[in-house]
Amino acid sequence: MSRKARKNVGVIGLGIIGTRVAAGLRAGGFQVYVWNRSAKPAPNFLGSPAEIAESSEVIQIFVADAQALFDVIEAMAEAITPKHVIICSSTVGPEAVLEAAQLVQARGAQFLDAPFTGSKVAAEKKQLVYYVGGDEAAFVRVRPILEATSKSIVRMGEVGHASTIKVVTNMISAVTSQVLAEALAIVQKAGLEPETLTAAIEQNACRSGVIDLKLPKMMSGDYDPHFSLKHMFKDVQLGIHMANALDIEIPATTVTAGVMYGALNQGWGEMDYSVLFKNYTPSEVFDELPALEHVLAQRAGAQPPALPSESATFSEPVPEPISASALVVAEPTFTVLPEPISVTAEPVTTLNGSPAREMVPHEEASRIIEAVLAHVSSQRRELGVVMHENRHPAPKTVEHAAEEKPAAALVNDVEKDAEAKPAETTQPEGDESKSEGKPVNFVRRWFVGRSQS
Incomplete structure (x- = not known):
């Protein structure tokens, strides 16, 4: 408790913004104590949120989500006193902010809803903008702290309004x-x-x-x-x-x-x-598709013809191709589309937006299409990508x-x-x-x- 002073400020959450806000507060003459879920080589890095509350009566929180906010408040709950002002600068939505405010106020402390706008560069230049909702007396008390890292502060009424x-x-x-x-x-x-x-x-x-x-x-x-x-x-x-x-x-x-x-x-x-x-x-870019006969042979369970190796010369004998019509291939299955498609409503386009050629499906074509798609699917799975129909x-x-x-x-x-x-x-x-x-x-x-x- 001996470290407490009027200008002590605690910063919890040392992400892109929290790290730069802590630096800006130090540059503004504040004694800053920090904590992060994963340890970081920062000045005055303490061991827990409770230690932050024991060191500083004003604490500004920059965490990623609602659960992290609740965890931090719970971890320092026993150390929170009526002298504390907790500034929530996390974007967690109005519902979570109101719940967090109730937890803090149950300890007799004050709570401000103060999310910011501005990115990494704005934080580095101490040019953030704070939207602040909450008690006016609490705001007046911490205003110099918020001004040290911002170019503007916009008052938003009650807790929850700023988060909205x-x-x-x-x-x-x-x-x-x-x-x-x-x-x-x-x-x-x-x-x-x-x-x-x-x-x-x-x-x-x-x-x-x-x-x-x-x-x-x-x-x-x-x-x-x-x-x-x-x-x-x-x-x-x-x-x-x-x-x-x-x-x-x-x-x-x-x-x-x-x-x-x-x-x-x-x-x-x-x-x-x-x-x-x-x-x-x-x-x-995926590998070039092999010969169609090779794919069809794999699908049919037959011994596929050998493909020429990269070092192959033109003098090497090339096996006779297997005719697609000679293979016994399982009948293709079709998935019912989620909504009817009218063939006259609009022209079919490819993925890049160019018009697709109209083709009349028949049995052999369907076998060919299925075989090629199976090969592409196999290649994509090897690269960690899964085709739509299986995902x-x-x-x-x-x-x-x-x-x-x-x-x-x-x-x-x-x-x-x-x-x-x-x-x-x-x-x-x-x-x-x-x-x-x-x-x-x-x-x-x-x-x-x-x-x-």
Whole structure:
């Protein structure tokens, strides 16, 4: 207790922002004591949250999710006194913040809901913006501490209000980043230089801070995290959860969540969330398909013909190919599509958007297609990628609030609701501009088609 002083501040959570806030407070003349779940070589690193509470009466918390917040409060509960002010700067949503406030206030201490906006660079320059909800007396007491690492403080009323605003503003940032990735992909595919888009946006009303930060990263392929994809996905989940509780449909955010979930499955969670543009960059090139007869022979259980080795010369004898028609292949099975498809509603396109040639299926063609797909599936499994038809993944474990539904479950809920409500009117064939449920269909195309391939 001898270390307590008016300017002692505790910082819990030394991630991208917490580490820089602690440094900014030291630069502002505060004595800073820190703790993190995994030990880090930081000045005044203490052994537990309880030791932080014993050292500092003002504690600012930067943890990833609601469960981590509750764990920290529980760990230091016995050391919390009526003299303490706990500042929650974690983005965990209003429900979790209100519960955390009750736990702190039960110990007689004060609690402020104070999430921030600003990325790594803003934290380094002490240019964060805090949204603060809670008691005015508590705010006045800690205001110098918040001002030491920020350029602005916006008061938000009661506890929970600031967290609501923080979640919805992050929804805007997430959707903006996805639309920006789509726009850049179109520009590049159309043969224009990316700098053309930059010059146009500089003079356009759509320009925003998110675009100024994320467009250069997308163009350069630099996804060093300023704000990681896994944390942005967690915040988008919070937004979907809030919207569901309020019975509000948010299709743009739901689609973005589906795309983010696919990106997480690609292993991009630790990267900056501008990595969404990587969906539009060339993917891994698989080995060239072997001779069709070789694949068909494997499918039939026959001895396949030997393929020429890399060192083979033209003088080597090449085995006679096995005729596809001579093989006995199991009849192909077909999966019923989730919704009827009209062959006249719209032209079929390939994955890159170009028109596909119309082909009439027949028995031999179906055997060939099945054999080729089986080979591609085998190659992808070797690279750790699973084909759509064999994969119905449970959500990956990402840091999120204790009772949050993952994006996959939320997307499924939306689709089930859509299927349960038949359209009130029948639209003419080909009139897609008036058809209902398009956001849901687009989620399915991305979530099932793109992100799992």
